[in-house]
Amino acid sequence: MKSKFNAKKWFKNLTPNMAWDQYVGMSERIFISNFYAEGVYDIKQMCTIYASEIPQLYYGVLFNMKDIKLIGELLEQYLKAYLKKIGGIDNMEFYTVEELDEMFYEGFEEMVQEVMKKYNITRDQFTDASTGENKKPKKVPRTDQVL
Numbered sequence: 001m002k003s004k005f006n007a008k009k010w011f012k013n014l015t016p017n018m019a020w021d022q023y024v025g026m027s028e029r030i031f032i033s034n035f036y037a038e039g040v041y042d043i044k045q046m047c048t049i050y051a052s053e054i055p056q057l058y059y060g061v062l063f064n065m066k067d068i069k070l071i072g073e074l075l076e077q078y079l080k081a082y083l084k085k086i087g088g089i090d091n092m093e094f095y096t097v098e099e100l101d102e103m104f105y106e107g108f109e110e111m112v113q114e115v116m117k118k119y120n121i122t123r124d125q126f127t128d129a130s131t132g133e134n135k136k137p138k139k140v141p142r143t144d145q146v147l
Helices: 007-013 015-022 028-037 043-057 065-085 097-120 123-131
Strands: none
Touching: 007 065, 015 043, 015 065, 028 043, 028 065, 028 097, 043 065, 097 123
């Protein structure tokens, strides 16, 4: 018999480390660098913004506002502990916007390659499918034209 997921128990026992591992798919350096690149410099604000976007990342999973707030608070605790461990934000080496962009495009390219491999398609077929180019309406002869 399968046991049901108990959301109340999950959130009751959630720790800062568990929240980071479950809801953030990147390093602390990338996380903070991304927000710095967007002009957000406050750790609490970073975590609040990120937590508010979590429901969009987990399609089909319902989150209540209390849980979103808790996740944001736990992520903030996690990052503050991380920054304390490295001696503060001044000791952090930030990625440049160019480095962040390069990482994004490399990750995107890996995803494209996996999709192409899974569906055994070429780059052109992938591009056509993703842009809708292969969905052009077929020309149907008009019946009111005289031949």
